[in-house]
Amino acid sequence: MHNGDILAVQDLHVSYGASQVLFDVHLSIRAGQLVTCVGRNGAGKTTLLRTVAGFLRPTSGSILFNGGSLIGLRPYQIARMGLKYVPQDKRVFSDLTVRENLELASHATGDYDWAPVVEHFPRLKQLLDHKGGYLSGGERQMLMIGRALLGQPSLLLIDEPTEGLAPGLVDHLKDVLKALSRKTTLVIVEQNLPVVSAISDKIYAVKEGRIVAEISDPQAIKANVCERYL
């Protein structure tokens, strides 16, 4: 663990009622990195992100964001601090238009500059007056990430962004994520290994609630070494 970490998680234990899901998790993430968490379904990756974002309370351990503890804070407080969470469910507000979806995010953060959002997702500009319920899966994913970008977050947690998307879209999204990481630290849960190896600066392998590998070597990342830990 380094002192310059934007996000430092230590000794984290999380349980759902009586059953423990995360055991002794450590994460060390520096600003500007693009970190991915890989693992099978049910390994605990989503639980990890949700705990960091404040939706779950850990039974023990510490979560430091820019040196300050996140434990006990409400999710909206954490979001306001610059740590945004994009869930994996691909749900936008279906009764609201794309414009209104973005307006909500702007209102919450005070950031009404949509230029960066449109720059990464030009398609959204054409969809502004469409209701969320009529968007395709890929368009919804774009909107979800676009919404989270407002307010210039310093850390984005994204849960399975490429899941269920067509290959062309996956490619596009991969480039967008890479572009985003130039200005924002990204922590991404991903199961698509080619994408993982293409964009990650660091990979954590999660298995049955534990971190079983931490890979920072670019060669190892390219070679998909993480696969053997799953």
Added chain:
Amino acid sequence: MRRVLRWWSGIFLAFLVVGALRVFMPLPFANEIVILSIYVMGCNFLLGRVGFISFGQPAYLAVGAYATAFYLFYFGQNPYLGILLGVLAGAVVTFLIGPFFVRLRSDYFALVNLALAVIMYYLMEKVLARITHGDNGLWFLTRMTSTSGLDLTRPGQFFVFAFVVALALWGFYKYLDETIYGACCLATKVNEDKVRFLGYSNLHIRWLAFVIANTTTALAGSLYAIYFGFVSPEITSPHRAADPVVVTILGGVGTLYGPLVGAIAYTGMKDVLSRVIVNWEFFVGFLLVFIMLAGERGLWDTLEQVLRRPRRIAGRPWTPNS
């Protein structure tokens, strides 16, 4: 033989308490407690084991009470027969409406039951006023005959009867708990899909539970009828809808002794408070809120934690959200 004794020991202990009450407290108090605990048993079972809350228990109380009343007022004189008819009426009514009610989501179920209680009230008060005599109610205290065996027209012997009935019901519910059916009830409360995958029908499980629980309530209604010798629409007044819920929660949802503990606590409180505060409803409401905020485990669990030993004899109560 020893196993049978041990199985019953907890219940006997509990009823020893009730018996002691009979000795030390005025008879009306003891009688009220016993009938109330029968009333609440059904609600407790429904809420704790099957996961349904009902704000309309008074409706089923009325079914039993009025069935008994009709018989005793218009037809016969034997109180035992009256009770039997009350129970039958309860069973028939709940059997018929069961399938409609148990399909509902739990919040809708609660409210639909409340609506039923209101409808019953309205039915008895106005619509069927010719036969129910509306607000004046049906009086049949003097019509009941003194039967051989236990004479139900005398409060002291009534108490013995009610006591035995309650005891038997307790045994029944405890037995139910330990059968496969009891496990099914719990299962259907927790995970509907799994139950279906196992080949059981959620509807049937709940339907049966509904019938059992509310027939018990109807029985309580019949007992109230016999005890007071009088039935009026007041028995199904929606204002009384909260009572069984409060008592259930007071005693501890889903616990075996909850109804008894809750009944004692509630009746005691009501008795004491109504002497001191004219409108103790405020207190009941406040108490309910307080209990909900503080913890839904009820008195029994708290008592339990204080006295360790009874846990072994009495069996483990099951709290739903542990």
Added chain:
Amino acid sequence: MDPQLLISGVIFGLSMGSIYFLLAIGLSLCFGLMRIISLDQLLYYSVGAYLTYTVQVATGNVWAAVLVGALVAGLVSLAVERFVFFRIYARDITFTMITSFGVLIGGVGAIKYIWGLIPRPAAIPIQAQAAIFGTAVPVYRLIVIALSVLVYLGITLFLNRTITGKAIRAGIEDVDHVEGLGINVYRLFTITFVIAGMLSGLAGGLHAPLIMVDPQMGLNVLAFVFMVVIIGGLGSIKGTLISAFLVGQVTSLGSLVYAPLAQMAPFAIMLGILLVKPTGLYGSKFLKR
């Protein structure tokens, strides 16, 4: 049937529907956003009615009294939200329902304590009658109907045009997502709850001149309001409007046909609808059980 009777029946039904509607939107919104069944709204209805009576007796001005009633009801609901509901939003729906019932019962007890048990008459502000299609109809009832239509429009505007309203609509879909954007959803809850409380108080204040104000009034109306909400479906404003007026008309016109059964008709309708659509006409299927 005598057309005069029919028309006054319709108006009567519409005015009752209006009262039910005002009560039901609050319930529907609270369920939609916070997933709570706020039975205590019936308490704010009673508070609104009692304050209207008291202020009207003191000042003689009924409209001011209604306003005060709604405001005080809002204040009481604010207090309850902050002290009680705030702590239990995360619990399951049965839990909050029981708690709200406790608040209702306790509040009724408090009302009995403060105002006593005797029903009180509240004066009607306008005794005049207007002629609709040749039938004399109380102007006051027309005003009640008009006010509820205004409220409907107001609520719709609020939900569709203001950012807070949009946040509430978004929250009805998914509260966690709204919170994830950085919006303080607890403030949204409070706002919604207080709006509901004020609307309930308004309903009570408007209803007071039409009936006697008594401690049990909330409980008397409870079942009907819930039938309205169930038929319309929890969480739907449009559904609530439709079913409120449906129930109003059925009880009103039904009593012209055959009085005793009229009160029970909504119950039968409710059961019928629940058989076909277990979550009501426009109800959401969000919760499993």
